Amino acid sequence: MDIDLIAAIVLKLDAEGEVLAANRAALTFFGDGLVGSKLFDRFVPFEHRRDAHTSLKRVLSGRISERELVELTVTDARNHTQSLLWRIHVRRDDGGEALSAVYTTMDLPDVLDRAHARSLKELADVKHALDASTIVAITDVEGTIVQVNDKFCEISKFSREDLLGQNHRIINSGHHSGEFFKEMWKTIAHGEIWRGDIKNRAKDGTYYWVATTIVPYLDESGKPKQYVALRHEITERKEAEAALVEANRRIREEQQKLIQTEKLSSIGLLASGVAHEVNNPLSGVLACVKALRERKIVAERQDEYFRTALDGLERIQQTVRGLLDFARQRPPSAESVEIAEVLASALRLLAPALRNKDLHIESAISPLDLTAYADRSHILQALVNVLLNAIYASPESAPIYIHGDVSGGRTRIVIRDTGPGIPQEILARVCDPFFSTKPEGEGTGLGLSVTLGLMKSNDGDLDIKSEVGAGAQVALLLPAERK
Ligand SMILES: Nc1ncnc2c1ncn2[C@@H]1O[C@H](COP(=O)(O)OP(=O)(O)OP(=O)(O)O)[C@@H](O)[C@H]1O
Ligand SMILES: [Mg+2]
Numbered sequence: 001m002d003i004d005l006i007a008a009i010v011l012k013l014d015a016e017g018e019v020l021a022a023n024r025a026a027l028t029f030f031g032d033g034l035v036g037s038k039l040f041d042r043f044v045p046f047e048h049r050r051d052a053h054t055s056l057k058r059v060l061s062g063r064i065s066e067r068e069l070v071e072l073t074v075t076d077a078r079n080h081t082q083s084l085l086w087r088i089h090v091r092r093d094d095g096g097e098a099l100s101a102v103y104t105t106m107d108l109p110d111v112l113d114r115a116h117a118r119s120l121k122e123l124a125d126v127k128h129a130l131d132a133s134t135i136v137a138i139t140d141v142e143g144t145i146v147q148v149n150d151k152f153c154e155i156s157k158f159s160r161e162d163l164l165g166q167n168h169r170i171i172n173s174g175h176h177s178g179e180f181f182k183e184m185w186k187t188i189a190h191g192e193i194w195r196g197d198i199k200n201r202a203k204d205g206t207y208y209w210v211a212t213t214i215v216p217y218l219d220e221s222g223k224p225k226q227y228v229a230l231r232h233e234i235t236e237r238k239e240a241e242a243a244l245v246e247a248n249r250r251i252r253e254e255q256q257k258l259i260q261t262e263k264l265s266s267i268g269l270l271a272s273g274v275a276h277e278v279n280n281p282l283s284g285v286l287a288c289v290k291a292l293r294e295r296k297i298v299a300e301r302q303d304e305y306f307r308t309a310l311d312g313l314e315r316i317q318q319t320v321r322g323l324l325d326f327a328r329q330r331p332p333s334a335e336s337v338e339i340a341e342v343l344a345s346a347l348r349l350l351a352p353a354l355r356n357k358d359l360h361i362e363s364a365i366s367p368l369d370l371t372a373y374a375d376r377s378h379i380l381q382a383l384v385n386v387l388l389n390a391i392y393a394s395p396e397s398a399p400i401y402i403h404g405d406v407s408g409g410r411t412r413i414v415i416r417d418t419g420p421g422i423p424q425e426i427l428a429r430v431c432d433p434f435f436s437t438k439p440e441g442e443g444t445g446l447g448l449s450v451t452l453g454l455m456k457s458n459d460g461d462l463d464i465k466s467e468v469g470a471g472a473q474v475a476l477l478l479p480a481e482r483k
Helices: 024-030 040-041 048-060 110-135 150-156 178-189 235-293 298-325 339-355 376-393 447-457
Strands: 010-013 018-020 069-074 081-092 098-105 137-142 144-148 194-201 206-219 225-231 334-340 360-363 371-375 399-409 410-416 461-466 472-479
Touching: 010 150, 018 024, 040 048, 040 137, 048 081, 048 098, 069 371, 098 150, 110 150, 137 150, 137 206, 178 206, 194 225, 194 339, 206 235, 235 339, 235 376, 235 447, 298 339, 298 376, 334 339, 334 376, 339 360, 339 376, 360 461, 371 376, 371 410, 371 472, 376 410, 376 447, 447 461, 447 472
Parallel strands: 360 399
Antiparallel strands: 010 018, 010 098, 069 081, 081 098, 137 144, 137 225, 194 206, 206 225, 334 371, 399 410, 410 472, 461 472
16 A cells, blocks of 8 residues: 555654654655654654653564554644654564664544645635636647636636537637647647747637646646646737837837938938039030030030030039939848948038038048948938038038047947037937027928937947037947948
């Protein structure tokens, strides 16, 4: 007989009273730490210890018959002391030497009854808590529902009769692919626990999400004999997540619009200058073409006139291209961009504005010097925005310094002007949308906010330093290479 099934306490002690083995009833009664301990020192109250040792010695030496019952007072796991009657059976080797003493209580101590009742109650409590919080279903290996709790019925709005004998298809929402459930079945059929979020459909057609854990119960051969599915409703969380995704999408859309608005306002700013840029060569081209048409030009000089006209047209084409390039809306795509080349495009667009104030660019960035891994049109727009601010701030005939470097995987493009600088108290606000110190109608106040957004969307940043009277220094920070 399995000693664990014996309701009485069974202990095996050595001659010193050390516990060599104990059955389950003993463990329940004495608690952890029983096996390996000295029973008398640990579980017998001090005043009874001597008696305990003596009775063991007397039994071992054969002075007490094994049929006699021995009284032993012990302390249980809850520190209650009680006196119990024990039968002691001595195991001996062939020579009659005592090997061990097996102590068995004569009757089930009432504390064990209490322990049993307590564990039943605990079980009932756990079940109650589980029923209150968790949607529980048990299916057989085929997936036929054999048991559901009230919570399952409540949330699915199906009655128990509706559900028993059915399989989970009854609440399938059609949201998940066949692949999804196939994967799930594969996992649990292998005897492994499956976890996932499932969207279900209630009887009234409404949907609910449940975080699901399916635990396979295995038979002796290790094959699943039934599946227990534990679920918690997470509809609210799922809805919040979906709302968040939607909100993010909208923010991105708004940002895109803002970028476009700002671009359009910069285009307005650029356009007047660009008109010059087109007009100047255009008059030259016109003059050349007219002269050629009126055949006033001697044959030897005709070539020269054609070349001048062509040069002019090419300049116009470049200017118009630059403006189109700036205005075009494309999906962002990162690539390795040569900074000197983008800078040249930006400066072409800004040439009239620079000329207007007789400003000169002092750039320390030469071709092939510096590259960044980002969207080219974003860099172009950022450069135009920052340079427009520098141009606006610069006094007549001043230099604007541009340099760049790479450090710690970041490419830095620094634009420095010699204007009035940005007062400390507004430095933190210059990147706020619509913040502008320009007179009404002159600026949208979006330049830096959009520039910062462009940098961030390229995994970069904007760094602005300034001291009043010492000009402003704005650095565009971008990844130097693909990650
Ligand atoms: N280089 C600079 N020197 C001094 N102040 C600057 C400089 N760059 C930006 N600022 C300050 O930051 C503010 C915000 O700049 P931002 O580019 O965002 O808008 P804006 O230039 O005023 O308007 P917009 O760019 O739409 O024409 C400016 O109004 C100005 O006060
Ligand atoms: Mg600006």
